[in-house]
Amino acid sequence: MGPENTDLIQGTLDMLILKTLSLEPIHGFGIARRVEQISRGVFKVNPGSLLTALTRLERAGWLDSEWRDTANSRRAKYYTLTRSGRRQLEAETADWSRRAAAVARILKAEV
Amino acid sequence: MSLWRQAVRGLRALLNRPAADRDINDEVEHYLDEAAAALERTGLSPQEARRAARLELGNVAAVREQVRAYGWENVVDTAVADIRYGLRQLIRKPAFTIVAVLTLGLGIGASATIFSVVNPILFEALPYPDAHRLMMVWDGQNGRSDVTFGTYREVVTRSRTFQSMAVVGPFRPTLTGVSEPERLDGQRVSADYFRVLGVTPALGRDFHAADDRPGAPFVAMISDSVWRRHFGADRSIVGRQVLFEDVPVTVIGVMPATFENVLSPSAEIWFPMLYDTTLPVNGREWGHHLHMIGRLREGVSEAQARQELDAIARTRDTAFSRPSWAALPDGFVTTRLQDDLSRPVRPALLALLGAVALLLTIACVNVTNLVLARGVERRTELMVRAALGASRLRLMRQLITEVVLLAIMGGLVGIALASFAVDLVIALSPHELPRAAAIRVDGSVLMFAVALVTMIALAVGIVPALYGSRADLRVDGRSRTDSRGREVARRSLVVVQLAFALVLLAGAGLLLRSLQHLLAMPPGFEPANVLTLQVQTAGRRFRDPNATHQFFAAVLEAVRYVPGVSTAGATSQLPLTGDQDVWGVQFESASPTTVNESREAYRYAVAPGYFEAMGIPLRQGRLLNAQDDGNAPRVAVISESVAKRRLPGVDAIGQRLRIGASPGWFTIVGIVGNVRQASLAIDPPDAVYVTNEQWTQFADGARWLVVRGQSDPVALLPAIRAAIESVDRRQPIVRVATMDERVSASAAARRFALVLFQAFGVVALVLASIGTYGLLSGSVTRRLRELAVRAVLGADRRSLLELVLRGGMSLTAVGIVIGLILAILASRFLETMLFGVSRLDAVTYVSVVVLLALTSAIACWMPAWRASRLDPNAILRAD
Numbered sequence: 001m002g003p004e005n006t007d008l009i010q011g012t013l014d015m016l017i018l019k020t021l022s023l024e025p026i027h028g029f030g031i032a033r034r035v036e037q038i039s040r041g042v043f044k045v046n047p048g049s050l051l052t053a054l055t056r057l058e059r060a061g062w063l064d065s066e067w068r069d070t071a072n073s074r075r076a077k078y079y080t081l082t083r084s085g086r087r088q089l090e091a092e093t094a095d096w097s098r099r100a101a102a103v104a105r106i107l108k109a110e111v
Numbered sequence: 112m113s114l115w116r117q118a119v120r121g122l123r124a125l126l127n128r129p130a131a132d133r134d135i136n137d138e139v140e141h142y143l144d145e146a147a148a149a150l151e152r153t154g155l156s157p158q159e160a161r162r163a164a165r166l167e168l169g170n171v172a173a174v175r176e177q178v179r180a181y182g183w184e185n186v187v188d189t190a191v192a193d194i195r196y197g198l199r200q201l202i203r204k205p206a207f208t209i210v211a212v213l214t215l216g217l218g219i220g221a222s223a224t225i226f227s228v229v230n231p232i233l234f235e236a237l238p239y240p241d242a243h244r245l246m247m248v249w250d251g252q253n254g255r256s257d258v259t260f261g262t263y264r265e266v267v268t269r270s271r272t273f274q275s276m277a278v279v280g281p282f283r284p285t286l287t288g289v290s291e292p293e294r295l296d297g298q299r300v301s302a303d304y305f306r307v308l309g310v311t312p313a314l315g316r317d318f319h320a321a322d323d324r325p326g327a328p329f330v331a332m333i334s335d336s337v338w339r340r341h342f343g344a345d346r347s348i349v350g351r352q353v354l355f356e357d358v359p360v361t362v363i364g365v366m367p368a369t370f371e372n373v374l375s376p377s378a379e380i381w382f383p384m385l386y387d388t389t390l391p392v393n394g395r396e397w398g399h400h401l402h403m404i405g406r407l408r409e410g411v412s413e414a415q416a417r418q419e420l421d422a423i424a425r426t427r428d429t430a431f432s433r434p435s436w437a438a439l440p441d442g443f444v445t446t447r448l449q450d451d452l453s454r455p456v457r458p459a460l461l462a463l464l465g466a467v468a469l470l471l472t473i474a475c476v477n478v479t480n481l482v483l484a485r486g487v488e489r490r491t492e493l494m495v496r497a498a499l500g501a502s503r504l505r506l507m508r509q510l511i512t513e514v515v516l517l518a519i520m521g522g523l524v525g526i527a528l529a530s531f532a533v534d535l536v537i538a539l540s541p542h543e544l545p546r547a548a549a550i551r552v553d554g555s556v557l558m559f560a561v562a563l564v565t566m567i568a569l570a571v572g573i574v575p576a577l578y579g580s581r582a583d584l585r586v587d588g589r590s591r592t593d594s595r596g597r598e599v600a601r602r603s604l605v606v607v608q609l610a611f612a613l614v615l616l617a618g619a620g621l622l623l624r625s626l627q628h629l630l631a632m633p634p635g636f637e638p639a640n641v642l643t644l645q646v647q648t649a650g651r652r653f654r655d656p657n658a659t660h661q662f663f664a665a666v667l668e669a670v671r672y673v674p675g676v677s678t679a680g681a682t683s684q685l686p687l688t689g690d691q692d693v694w695g696v697q698f699e700s701a702s703p704t705t706v707n708e709s710r711e712a713y714r715y716a717v718a719p720g721y722f723e724a725m726g727i728p729l730r731q732g733r734l735l736n737a738q739d740d741g742n743a744p745r746v747a748v749i750s751e752s753v754a755k756r757r758l759p760g761v762d763a764i765g766q767r768l769r770i771g772a773s774p775g776w777f778t779i780v781g782i783v784g785n786v787r788q789a790s791l792a793i794d795p796p797d798a799v800y801v802t803n804e805q806w807t808q809f810a811d812g813a814r815w816l817v818v819r820g821q822s823d824p825v826a827l828l829p830a831i832r833a834a835i836e837s838v839d840r841r842q843p844i845v846r847v848a849t850m851d852e853r854v855s856a857s858a859a860a861r862r863f864a865l866v867l868f869q870a871f872g873v874v875a876l877v878l879a880s881i882g883t884y885g886l887l888s889g890s891v892t893r894r895l896r897e898l899a900v901r902a903v904l905g906a907d908r909r910s911l912l913e914l915v916l917r918g919g920m921s922l923t924a925v926g927i928v929i930g931l932i933l934a935i936l937a938s939r940f941l942e943t944m945l946f947g948v949s950r951l952d953a954v955t956y957v958s959v960v961v962l963l964a965l966t967s968a969i970a971c972w973m974p975a976w977r978a979s980r981l982d983p984n985a986i987l988r989a990d
Contacts, residue, residue, distance in 0.1 A: 028138060029145035047142055047168050048177035051135075055181050059117050074144060075137045 013053050015096060016043070018062065018081060018089040025080040028054060054079060062088050121184040128188075135178050143168055193512040200513060207485055208517070210881075211478045215521025217874060218474030219563050220528030225467040225867075227533050227556045228540075229460045231549035232453045238371045238549070240309040244407040245448040246416060248276075250399060251424075251441030253711065256693065258403045260386045260396040262439065263301070265431040266403070269423050272416040276405035277304040279374060282382060283813070285649035285843055288354030289341060294647060294843040297380035298372075304381070305332075305366075307406045314338075315349035315364030322363075323383035329360040334379040335368035356649040373452055373545060374402060390432070393772035393808065397434050399693050399711070404448065417445050434772065436695025436711065452545040458943040459864040465940060466618060469611045470871045471563070475571050476604045476611075477878045478521075482514060482575040483601050484889050507576040514572035522564040526552065529560075539866060541859035542689075574600060601886055602922060608882045609926025610933055612875035613963050617934035619868035620955035621941055621948060626865055628947030629858050635786035635795055636686065637726025638850035642824035643685055645846045646835060647813040656810035660741075660803055662839065663814055667718055669834035670818060675827050679818045680721030681803070683811040684713065686788045687853040688846070696799055698757060699767040699776055712753060712797035713788050714770055716806040722748075722783060724817040725850075732764045732781030741804040747777035750785050750798040757797070770799060773808060777801060790857050792946050817850075824849060864944060876963065879926075880970040887919045887974040899983035912979035919971030920964075927960055934959075 020031045031054075032045040057063045062085030070076045081089070124131040146164035151157060168174060179185075201208040236242045249255035250262060258266075263278045270276065282299040285292050298304075302323040311317060312332060322330050331353070333342075342348045352359040360382075372378050390396045407416055424439040433439065446454070453460070486493075493506055501509075530552045537550055578597050646666060653659045663681055670679045684690035696712045715721075719736045722729065730751055739746050747768060754763040767776040777799075785795035803811065816835075820827050828847065835844060848856075855862075891898070898911060906914075938950035948955070 027141065027145065029142045029149075032142075033145075033149065047139075048174040051138060051142070051174065051178045052181045055178060059120050059182070061116050070141065070144070072144070074141055076141045077134070077138045 012096075013045070013049065014057060015089065015092045017050070017053060017057060018085055018092065021063065021079055021081040022086065022089055025078045027076045027078050031079070057085070061085070117183065121182050124182060125184040125187060132179065135175055139171060139175050139178070143171065189508075190512070193509050194516065196509065197513040197516050201516060204485070207481060208520075211481050211517050212520045212524055214474045214477050214481075214878065215518060215567060216524025216528060218471040219522050219525025219560060219567070220532060221525075221871065221874070222467045222471050222563060223525055223529035223552065223556050223560050224532040224536055225463050226559045227529065227552055228536055228544075228550050229464055230555055230559075231546045232456065232544070233460060235549075235555070237373060237449050237452075237546075238369075241406075241409075242449065243447065244274075244409070245307070246273075246405050246407060246413065246445050247448050247451040248403040248405055248420065249444040249446075250437070250439065251444050252399070252439075255444045256711075257399045257691070258401050259399055259437045260384070260401060261390045261431075261433070262437055263401065263403055264388065264390065265428070265433075266420065266423060266443075268431075269428060270405075270416075270419060272408060272411045272419045273405040274408045275303045275307045276403060277301045277307045278384065278401040278403050279304055280384075280401045281375065282380075283647060283845075284355045284380060284382070285647065286337075286341065286353070286355060287357050287649060287841075292649070292841060292843065293341075294649075294845060295337065295380045296375070296377040297382065298375050298378045299382050299384050301384045304404075307404055309406070310366070310370055312364035313367035314346060315362070317364060318381075318383055323385060325385055325387050327383070327385070329355075329358060330363045330383065331355070331360045332364040332366060332381045333362055334366050335370070337379045338365045356653075357651045371546070371548065373448070374404065376546075376548060392432075392434055393774070395809070397437055398771070399437070400691070413445065413447065417443075420445055434695075435697070436771070455543040456541070456545070456860060458940075459860055462618070462864060462940055462944065463867055465937065466615055466868055466871050469615055470875055471567075473608050473611050473875050473878050475567055476608050477882050478514075478517065478567075479571045479574055480601050480604050480882055480885060482510075482517075482571065483578065483597055483604075484885060486510075486575050486578055487597065487889070487893075510576040511568070511572040514575070515568040518564045518568040518571065521567070522560050525563075526557065526560055529556065536867070539863055541863050542856070543860050544863075598890070601889075605879075605882045605886050605922055606926045606929065608875075608879040609923055609963065609967065610930035612872070612879040613927060613930025613959060614934045614937050615868065615872040615875045616959040616962060617930075617938065617956060618941055619865065619872040620959050621938060621945055621950065621952060622861060622865040622868050624948045624952060624955055625944065625946040626858055626861050629791050629861060630854070632787070632791045632947075634686065634791060634854060635727060635784050636850070638854050640820045640822065640824050641724065641726075641850035642818045642820065642827065642831070643815055643846075643848060643850060643853070644818075644831075644844055645685075645813055645815050647843050647845065649812075649842060653810075653812060656807075659810040659812060662842070663718065663803065665838045666816065666835050667720070669838055670816060670831055671720075673818075673827060673830045673834050675820050675822070675824075675830070677819050677821050678720055678724045679816060680724040681718035681814045681816050682721050683716040683803070683806075683814060684788075685815040685817070685853075686786050687790070687850075687857045688815075689789075691789070694771040694799075696753070696757075696797070697769045699769070700758070700761070710757065710797070712749075712770075712799045714806075715798060715800045716803045716811050717800055718803055718814075721800075721817060724819045725786075726819070727786060728784045730782045730784060732779070734781055734783070735800060735802050739802045739805060741807070743805070745775050745777045745801070745805045746780045748781040748783055748800040749779055750795065751782055752785050752795060753797045753799065754782050768799070770801070771808070773806075777805070791854065861944060861946070876966055879963075880966050883919060883922065883967055884970040884973060886922075887915060887971055888977070890918070891915060891974045891978045895981065895986050898978050898981055899986040902981065902983040903987065908979040911981075912975045915975035915978045916968075916971050919975070920968065923964060923967040923971070926967075927963060930963070931956065931960070 016035050017031055020026065020034050026034070028047070028051055032047065032050055035043055035045050054063065054065075058065055058079070062082055064080045064082050065077050066080070067075050068078055143161075143164055146167060147157070147160040150160035150163050155163060165171070237245065239245060248258065248266070250258045258278065260278060263276070267273075267276045277300060279298045279300045282297045283294055284297055285294045300318070302318040302320045305311065305317050313335065315332075318330070318332065321327060333348075338344055338348060348362050349364065350361065352361050354360070386396050387394060405416075407413070420443040424442040427433070496509075497503075497506060533550060533552055537547055540547060578600070646663070648659055648662060653662070667679055667681055670676060684692045692714050693711045694714045696710060717735065719734070719739070722734050732748075735746065735748055747770075749763060749768075758766060763779050763782055766779050768779065769776055783800070786798060787793065787795050788798070789796070803814075816831075818824060818827065818831060832844060835842070898914075901914075902911060934956070935951065942950050
């Protein structure tokens with residue numbers, strides 16, 4: 001978490017959550033951790049935003065959740081990607097790649 | 112799928128908030144644990160790791176709140192909290208709440224009542240399939256007249272735009288085969304009548320064409336009510352014979368209980384027409400006494416039907432003869448059945464809708480003002496809430512929630528009021544009001560009330576919410592700018608109230624003056640002390656005309672001997688009863704080609720003594736007397752209008768006339784004054800009087816007895832009844848009323864509108880006064896210090912009184928000026944209901960202005976008086 005870490009771009013959090021969950025079912029902190037790790041600390045996830053986003057995605061039908069007991073007898077909520085969540089991820093990924101490529105072209109043209 | 116999830120999860124959270132909170136709590140805690148564990152793995156001690164994790168996470172409570180705030184269920188939660196808080200606020204101020212709820216209840220109740228009356232008549236489709244295709248067709252003669260059977264036969268054969276047509280006429284047979292003979296209201300209908308309406312019998316069969324031919328076996332259809340009342344709802348009634356006037360008639364069908372017969376709501380029995388299809392020219396087949404109704408073919412427009420009927424009227428077909436009085440020179444008048452029914456009451460109903468909208472607005476304005484005034488009192492409370500972090504939107508929502516609560520309570524009170532008021536209005540309604548049975552507080556009225564409540568909540572809530580929620584923008588609670596704006600708003604609202612109240616009062620005033628004028632119209636007879644009733648002959652023996660004449664002669668003789676009776680007469684039709692027996696009258700002197708040839712007149716077949724009993728004055732010649740019997744030469748008496756219009760510049764006495772296709776000429780022997788037959792408001796029509804015995808085409812089986820008493824004739828009724836029954840106790844006596852009652856009933860439609868306008872006007876006046884009083888009284892309270900300073904500086908009581916009074920009265924003056932302009936504009940909508948008075952009647956406007964000014968002065972006086980009595984020392988020391 002260096003000084004150059006960046007707040008998530010608006011709207012990308014959902015995609016990152018879906019992407020993370022496409023690997024394996026995982027709990028909230030796990031998602032935050034993985035996003036930070038994979039982005040090598042560029043993105044820092046706000047816990048409040050993350051947990052709200054999880055509720056939203058779950059209600060949208062893209063995630064399922066289940067409670068598991070942890071070693072120190074607490075409850076942990078694990079999230080799984082649903083089939084429609086997977087479709088959503090594909091759509092968002094495609095959309096993102098198109099936008100990113102477009103932005104990249106514009107930036108190059110300006111030089 | 113996801114919507115479903117939204118709903119279910121939200122609902123689960125809403126219904127079990129603790130469990131939902133626990134889930135969020137656990138998830139956040141677990142997040143913290145995992146974060147700490149991760150830090151621990153980097154080499155921190157458990158305590159340090161936990162501290163670092165907390166730091167990283169930020170405020171745990173805030174995170175929980177953030178997660179908890181997601182979801183629609185939170186909106187519901189807040190609303191519930193608002194409602195709870197709002198209810199507490201309303202309970203804390205019971206006087207305010209009660210006044211506001213009652214005011215709104217009055218407004219909503221009045222609106223819902225008027226709507227429930229207007230809806231089935233003007234808006235709701237009639238209770239028939241494709242009711243918009245049902246048309247009434249009138250003979251265009253004299254504007255609109257009943258058609259003859261001959262005309263119907265021609266139209267039904269020649270028309271292509273109508274799928275089916277029928278004619279109906281009134282009919283009142285007496286059911287005699289039962290222990291207590293009962294006269295039933297019924298209709299004679301052509302065979303297709305029920306098919307035109309699109310209604311089928313619940314039991315048995317409908318009329319066939321074969322039932323409606325002269326000489327066919329007698330058949331009848333009965334209503335559900337007759338079936339239950341007389342035949343114990345016995346299904347085997349179909350096919351059984353029943354006695355009507357001692358004649359056996361086979362019952363072939365029973366109409367469903369839900370059948371609403373808009374053309375004759377009281378009809379309970381239906382007979383076929385049985386008119387002679389060879390159309391003898393001197394028979395009833397050519398009398399203008401039938402209503403014609405038709406069902407348009409699908410896809411045919413009203414205009415197409417009109418065009419076709421006009422063409423039929425214009426072009427003669429040799430296959431159909433037309434006597435001169437049914438030659439259709441004026442074509443047909445075709446209107447939608449619903450418009451036709453609502454025609455007599457439409458202006459009144461629309462005016463009432465407008466009036467009740469004004470009243471509702473006044474009520475809303477009053478409540479808006481109350482809520483605004485309360486906003487001043489609540490300023491501290493709202494500022495505290497704003498200071499504690501409530502957003503402006505949140506405060507607005509709170510204020511609107513309270514108004515919504517008021518509106519809902521007002522709506523409940525209104526519906527309760529309406530369900531009572533509807534019965535009152537029905538009791539008050541004129542007989543012209545169609546579909547009276549369909550008037551009730553039903554689903555559509557409830558929907559209307561809900562819509563009203565919503566509109567009121569928005570209209571009343573928005574202004575106070577805007578002012579009230581501004582509390583958060585100000586630190587200084589005494590800021591003048593806001594209260595100035597609020598004051599202007601309240602003043603304008605009071606002006607609106609005063610102006611609208613004036614509009615309502617002016618409407619009531621115009622209607623009142625119209626009614627006075629109407630009742631002052633000379634009816635052409637002397638209504639005082641006259642009792643009238645109809646006797647209907649029923650039975651086989653009355654098929655002989657002489658028997659009928661003898662019966663009525665004997666009845667009249669017996670009635671004349673009743674002590675207290677000064678004179679008595681009889682007539683075939685009586686003014687102001689709705690009777691309309693009109694015949695073409697032809698004069699011997701007029702050449703057959705004159706336009707006047709087929710002009711019509713009311714035919715009165717009377718027994719001598721009728722003119723004396725009614726008090727119809729003789730103008731020239733002589734009246735009819737007992738010598739004018741069946742053996743004497745035929746003689747007639749005409750009304751002044753006939754003499755003037757038909758025989759101008761000629762001495763009418765001695766001229767000869769013919770009524771319809773009467774076999775002989777009647778010699779005119781006298782001229783009497785004009786009589787208003789249909790209504791007081793309609794100019795007297797032409798009238799021709801002959802004696803019963805000389806009217807040889809048929810003997811009128813139902814005759815009116817007109818009895819003039821020496822004093823109040825109602826007391827004589829039992830004796831008169833006994834006298835009639837002494838002749839024959841089986842002949843029903845019906846439609847008993849004094850002539851005074853008939854005069855008064857003929858103004859019922861106007862009185863109906865007047866009573867409601869008066870009620871609305873009075874309520875509006877009271878509400879406007881309350882509004883004015885409330886405004887001034889609030890302003891005196893707020894200006895106490897200023898007034899006290901004035902008093903100390905030498906203002907005496909009188910000048911303080913004047914100061915406040917002037918403020919209130921200048922407001923009233925503005926309201927009156929605006930109100931006058933609006934009233935004059937609005938009076939256009941009353942124009943058709945006015946009689947003998949201009950819509951710009953100065954007397955009315957001056958009176959209502961004085962009334963409003965006086966009431967307003969009283970409302971202003973009380974706060975002004977309080978201002979003049981204040982104790983300046985006590986007030987200034989209190990600061």
